[in-house]
Amino acid sequence: MPLFINRDQIFAHQVHLLEHKLRGKEERILELETENAILHLRLAECRGKLHRDHEEKTKAINYRPHQRNVQKITQAAFAKLLHQVQAVKQDLSEVFAAYLSFATELEDQSKKLLEKLEEASSLHGRHGDEAQQLQANVAALERSLADEKERCSAERQRRKELHNALVELRGNIRVHCRVRPVLPFDHIQSSFLGSGPASSEEVITAISDDTVLVNCVKSGVPVQHKMFEFERVHGPDDSQNTVFEEVKPLLTSLLDGYNVCIMAYGQTGSGKTHTMIGSQLLEELTGIQQETQQGIIPKAAAELFRLIDEKPADSHSVEVSVMEVHNNEVFDLLAADGGGQRRDVITTSSGASQVTALVHEPVCGAAEVMRIIDRVLTLRARCPTMIHADSSRSHLIVTLTISSKSPNAAALARRLQIAKKDMQRSTKKQWWSPRCRRANPHACHSFDEPGASSASSPSPSPCHSPCPSPSPRAAQAVFRTKLQLVDLAGSECVGETAPLSCRSQSSNAEKVHVKVHVFVSGMSGVSGAALWEVSCINRSLSALSDVLGALAEQRPHVPYRNSKLTHLLQDAIGDALARTRTHVHTHFTHLCLHADVMRNDFSTRKGQEVKGL
Numbered sequence: 145m146p147l148f149i150n151r152d153q154i155f156a157h158q159v160h161l162l163e164h165k166l167r168g169k170e171e172r173i174l175e176l177e178t179e180n181a182i183l184h185l186r187l188a189e190c191r192g193k194l195h196r197d198h199e200e201k202t203k204a205i206n207y208r209p210h211q212r213n214v215q216k217i218t219q220a221a222f223a224k225l226l227h228q229v230q231a232v233k234q235d236l237s238e239v240f241a242a243y244l245s246f247a248t249e250l251e252d253q254s255k256k257l258l259e260k261l262e263e264a265s266s267l268h269g270r271h272g273d274e275a276q277q278l279q280a281n282v283a284a285l286e287r288s289l290a291d292e293k294e295r296c297s298a299e300r301q302r303r304k305e306l307h308n309a310l311v312e313l314r315g316n317i318r319v320h321c322r323v324r325p326v327l328p329f330d331h332i333q334s335s336f337l338g339s340g341p342a343s344s345e346e347v348i349t350a351i352s353d354d355t356v357l358v359n360c361v362k363s364g365v366p367v368q369h370k371m372f373e374f375e376r377v378h379g380p381d382d383s384q385n386t387v388f389e390e391v392k393p394l395l396t397s398l399l400d401g402y403n404v405c406i407m408a409y410g411q412t413g414s415g416k417t418h419t420m421i422g423s424q425l426l427e428e429l430t431g432i433q434q435e436t437q438q439g440i441i442p443k444a445a446a447e448l449f450r451l452i453d454e455k456p457a458d459s460h461s462v463e464v465s466v467m468e469v470h471n472n473e474v475f476d477l478l479a480a481d482g483g484g485q486r487r488d489v490i491t492t493s494s495g496a497s498q499v500t501a502l503v504h505e506p507v508c509g510a511a512e513v514m515r516i517i518d519r520v521l522t523l524r525a526r527c528p529t530m531i532h533a534d535s536s537r538s539h540l541i542v543t544l545t546i547s548s549k550s551p552n553a554a555a556l557a558r559r560l561q562i563a564k565k566d567m568q569r570s571t572k573k574q575w576w577s578p579r580c581r582r583a584n585p586h587a588c589h590s591f592d593e594p595g596a597s598s599a600s601s602p603s604p605s606p607c608h609s610p611c612p613s614p615s616p617r618a619a620q621a622v623f624r625t626k627l628q629l630v631d632l633a634g635s636e637c638v639g640e641t642a643p644l645s646c647r648s649q650s651s652n653a654e655k656v657h658v659k660v661h662v663f664v665s666g667m668s669g670v671s672g673a674a675l676w677e678v679s680c681i682n683r684s685l686s687a688l689s690d691v692l693g694a695l696a697e698q699r700p701h702v703p704y705r706n707s708k709l710t711h712l713l714q715d716a717i718g719d720a721l722a723r724t725r726t727h728v729h730t731h732f733t734h735l736c737l738h739a740d741v742m743r744n745d746f747s748t749r750k751g752q753e754v755k756g757l
C-alpha cells in the first residue's frame with residue numbers, strides 16, 4: 145500500500161488541531177476572565193467590609209471611655225443590688241424561720257384546742273341533760289320576769305295613784321317656811337336705819353323641821369315667844385337643793401295630770417326671788433348660774449324636761465308665758481314690743497279666769513326656759529328700798545303649760561275623776577270651796593279635741609264645764625296642765641300710821657300684829673310713787689290672804705276679783721282640792737318680823753300659831 149499523505153490534509157488537520165487548541169484557549173481565557181471578575185467583586189466586597197470594620201473600630205475606640213463609665217456604674221449598681229439581694233435573702237431566711245416557729249406554735253395550739261374541744265364535747269355529752277335543765281330554768285325565769293314586769297307596771301300605776309292620793313291627803317295647799325340667814329347687808333342697813341344692832345338679832349329659830357320660834361321684841365314690853373307650825377321649815381343653812389327636793393314630787397303630779405302652783409310669799413328682802421329663781425341670776429344676769437345656786441324655777445324646768453324625756457318621744461310639748469302684776473295691772477313680759485304689754489284678766493263662760501292675748505312661747509328645754517326668763521327679768525319692776533337694794537316691786541308669774549298628746553289623755557282625765565271621787569267618798573272630806581263644789585261638780589282637766597283651740601293660746605287649765613263624755617276623738621285629745629311659779633312682790637310696812645299689810649282677824653293675831661308692826665315701823669322707807677307701789681303690793685297680798693282665808697273657812701263667797709293677782713291665780717288656788725297642788729313658800733328674815741301676815745294669810749291648815757306655850 146502506498147504511503148502518500150496529502151499535505152493539505154495534514155495542514156488542514158493541523159489547522160483543525162490548532163483551531164481546536166485555540167478554542168480551548170479562548171474558553172480558558174473566558175473562564176479566567178470570569179474568575180477574574182468574580183475575584184474583583186470579592187475584592188470590592190472585602191474592601192467595603194474592611195472599611196466598615198475600620199469605621200466600627202474607630203467608633204469603638206471613641207466609645208470605649210463612655211463604655212468604661214457605664215461599666216463602672218453598672219458594676220456599682222450590681223454590687224448594690226447584690227447587697228440588697230443578700231439583705232432580702234437574710235430577711236427571707238428570718239421570716240422563714242419565724243414562719244416556721246409560728247407554724248409550729250400554731251400547730252401546738254391547734255393541737256391543744258383540739259384536745260380541749262374533744263374534752264368539751266365529751267363534757268357536753270356528759271352534761272347535756274344538765275344544759276337542757278338549765279335551758280328550761282332560763283325559760284321559766286324569763287316567764288316569771290315577764291310576769292314581774294307586768295306586775296311592776298301595775299304597781300307603778302298604783303304608785304302613781306297612791307302618790308297623788310297621798311299628796312291630796314297631805315293637803316293640796318301646803319305651806320312651807322324658809323328662814324334666810326342674817327346677811328352682812330342686814331347689819332349695814334340696820335345701822336343706817338338707826339334702829340341699832342337689835343334689829344339684826346336672830347329673832348327667828350327653826351326649832352324643828354316643821355316649827356319656828358319667833359321672839360317678838362318691843363321696847364318696854366317683855367319678850368314674847370311664839371311658835372308657828374308649817375308643813376316643813378327650812379332653816380338658814382338649808383341649801384337650794386334641799387328646798388327643791390320638797391317640791392320635786394309635785395312635778396310628777398304635774399305629768400300625772402294635776403295643775404301645780406308654787407308661790408313664794410314674804411316680806412321684802414326675805415329671799416323669795418332667791419328661792420324661786422336663785423340669787424346669782426339676778427345679780428349678774430350674764431353668766432351661767434351655778435347649779436347649786438339655782439332656785440325652784442330653773443330646777444323645776446330641768447326636772448320637768450327630764451320627766452318628759454322618759455315619756456314617748458313627741459308625746460308632750462311645753463309652752464312658757466311670763467307675766468307680772470304691777471300696781472294692780474297685768475303685763476305680758478313676752479309681748480312683741482319687748483316692753484311688757486298690759487293685759488286684761490277675764491272670766492270665761494265656763495267660769496275660768498283667762499288672760500287675754502297672752503303670748504305663749506314653745507320651749508324644748510330648761511335652758512331655753514331660763515333664757516326667756518333671763519331676758520324678761522330685766523323688764524321686771526324694781527326699786528331699792530331701805531331693806532333691800534334690789535327689791536322686786538311686782539308679782540312675777542311664770543307659767544309652763546304642758547300639752548300631752550298621749551292617746552291616753554282622755555283615759556287619764558277619767559281615771560283622775562274616778563280617783564278623786566273615790567277619795568272624796570273614802571275620806572268624807574269637805575271641799576274647801578263650796579262655791580267650787582257647786583259650780584263645778586265634775587271638775588276636770590282641760591283637754592282639747594284636735595283642732596279645737598290654737599296651740600298659741602292654751603285654754604285655761606281648770607275647765608269649769610262638765611267633762612265631755614269620752615268620744616273616739618277624745619282618745620286623741622290634747623291634755624293640758626299648768627305649772628305656775630309665782631315670785632310675789634315683798635310685803636312691807638311703810639310706817640306706824642300706815643299698816644297696809646298687817647290685817648288680822650283674830651284678836652290674838654291683832655296683838656301679834658301690833659308688836660310686830662311697831663318693831664318694823666318705817667323700815668322700808670318708801671314715799672311718793674313708791675308708796676303707791678307698796679300700797680298696791682300690800683293690797684294684792686291682802687286680797688290673796690282674804691281668798692285663802694275664804695277657801696280655808698269654806699265661805700260661800702271667795703273674793704277672787706278683789707285684785708288682779710287673785711283673779712289671775714283663781715285657777716291655781718280656787719280649785720285647789722279638785723286638781724291643783726298649791727305650794728306656798730313663806731319667807732322670814734331675822735331682820736323683820738312679819739309673822740302675823742304670814743300666819744293669817746296662809747292659816748289654811750298649817751302656818752298656825754301653836755298655842756299653849
Ligand SMILES: Nc1ncnc2c1ncn2[C@@H]1O[C@H](COP(=O)(O)OP(=O)(O)OP(=O)(O)O)[C@@H](O)[C@H]1O
Nearest residue numbers: 324412413414415416417418423532535536633634
Ligand atoms: N337662803 C339664803 N341664803 C343666802 N342668801 C340669801 C338667802 N335668801 C336670800 N338671800 C339674799 O338676800 C337678798 C334678798 O333676797 P331676795 O332678792 O331673794 O329677796 P326678796 O324676798 O325677793 O325681796 P323683794 O321682795 O324685795 O324683791 C339677796 O341678796 C339674796 O341673795
